[in-house]
Amino acid sequence: MKISDWTLDDSRARGCKRWGVYPQSTIDLTVAEMDFPVAEPILAAVRDAVGRQAFGYPIPDADSALPEICSRWLAGQGVNVPSRQVRLVSDIIKGLTNAIRYFTAPATPVAVITPTYSRFLDAITAAERLIYQVPMTRMSDHYELDLDALENAFKNGAGSLILCNPVNPTGHVFTRQELAAISGIAERYRVRVFADEVHAPVRYDRTFIPYSSVDTQAAQHSITFTSASKAWNIPGLRCAFIAFTNEADNRTWELIPRAAKGGISPLGMVATEAALTEGGPWxxxxxxxxRDNRDALTDALAQSGLGHIVIPPDATYLAWLDMREFDLADAARYLRDVASVATTPGGEHGAVGSGFVRVNFATPRAVLLEALDRMTTALLKRTTRGGAVSGYEVA
Ligand SMILES: Cc1ncc(COP(=O)(O)O)c(C=O)c1O
Structure with a gap:
């Protein structure tokens, strides 16, 4: 099936969270999954596994062919790691929680560049650590990293940094210069960097540079987390992988109790193999x-005179919309109530996200355009071009 032939009814029939939360009248642009058909090779692999009743415990890493496949695919992305140092895990968040617990000194706070994926904040809390948020500043056409704030986090005791690259929710792709600066500071303070690069395959015009490839020290002090789940739309199948670019870390992983590492699904493993080996054309x-959806989104906002509220993302299928000029205490709630469009409240992505919303634009074009029409109509009511909406006080 062609991607553009997929409909919302197809997505609803999946019976997953993506369309299972709000009433039918609401267009839900929250959950980061694509309203696209899954790639044929992945479907074939999973069907085959179902036919074989592959529902047992998964083959251990050392006996599985998957780490070798991941290692080859990672090399194509610019991450160089031998297959014995690629380890499977059910999901990235579990991997990260273990990384915080077992690869940093007990009780050390964790720094995270914000806005960021909300579950990182949960993962830090689940690991019973303090969160040091290092905010990026939104300029008119890009986001700026505050290296002094980052250094301050380490000066104040943070023992690690979670680096999401490309960034969920802004779609920012870190430049070589930014990554090299992070590596320099991390090395100076002898801290660990946990690089989540799960969104890297979905990128548009920018070159993606894996953190571990920036310099030798970055490879030594970092651990890279990724999976096929975001780019190939299979998060429910439970399989992610970790690249231990430092061999000693791989040995430490070995010592982590198995109870903390389990949960990988054999269906996720076959799906991941199919994605990495045959998923390129899809x-x-x-x-x-x-890319067309991203451009349709920026064009629709520009045509309504609201082009400035988005910086077109360089990667991901997420757009980060600046709602601060509309004087709304809760912009996501306003859009849900007045436009019947569900967006993710920016505050979930860290304190600096307050006043923003995140939208997922991986949905059929007509649905996206309808959502944008409803949103811009509602937002223009909050400007001098429209009247105030009753029941919504200026914050
Ligand atoms: C940056 C990032 N990392 C990780 C995940 C989730 O990965 P997993 O389901 O493997 O924990 C997401 C999901 O949206 C994400 O955006």
């Missing part, structure tokens, strides 16, 4: 559709 088609 991904190319998906990126073309997503």
């Amino acid at each position: 991904l190319t088609e998906a990126i073309d559709v997503l």
Whole structure:
């Protein structure tokens, strides 16, 4: 099936969270999943596994062919790691929680560059650590990293940094210069960097540079987390992988209690193998559709005079919309109540996200355009061009 033939009814029939939360009248742009058909090779692999009743415990890393496949795919992304140092885990968040617990000194706070994926904040809390948020500043056409704030976090005791690259929710792709600066500071303070690069395959015009490839020290002090789940739309299948670019870390991982590492699904493993080995053509088609959706989103906002509220993302299928000029105490709630469009409240992505909302634009074009029409109509009511909406006080 062509990606553009997929409909919302198809997505609803999946019976997953993506369309299972709000009433039918609400267009839900929250959950970061694509309203696209899954790639044929992945479907074939999973069907085959179902036919074989592959529902047992998964084959251990050392006996599985998957780490070798991941290692080859990672090399194509610019991450160099031997297959014995690629380890499977059910999901990235579990991997990260273990990394915080077992690869940093007890009780050390964790720094995270914000806005960021909300579950990182949960993961730090689940590991019973303090969170040091290092906010990026939104300029008119890019986001700026505050290296002094980052250094301060380490000066004040943070023992690690979670680096989401490309960034969920802004779609920012860190430059070589930014990554090298982070590496320099991290090395100076002898801290660990946990790089989540799960969104890297979905990128548009920018070159993606893996953190571990920036310099030797970055490879030594970092651990890279990724999976096929975001780019190939299979998060429910439970399989992610970790690249231990430092061999000693791989040995430490070995010592982590098995109870903390389990939960990988054999279906996720076959799906991941199919994605990494045969999923290229589907991904190319998906990126073309997503690029057009991103441009349709920026054009629709520009046509309503609101082009400035978005900086077109360089990667991901997420757009980060600046709602601060509309004087709304809760912009996501306003959009849900007045436009019947569900967006993710920016505050979930860290304190600096307050006043923003995140939207997922990986949905059929017509649905996206309808959502944008409803949103811009509602937002223009909050400007001098429209009247105030009754029941919504200026914050
Ligand atoms: C940056 C980032 N990391 C990780 C995840 C989730 O990965 P997992 O389900 O493997 O924990 C997401 C999901 O949206 C994400 O955006």
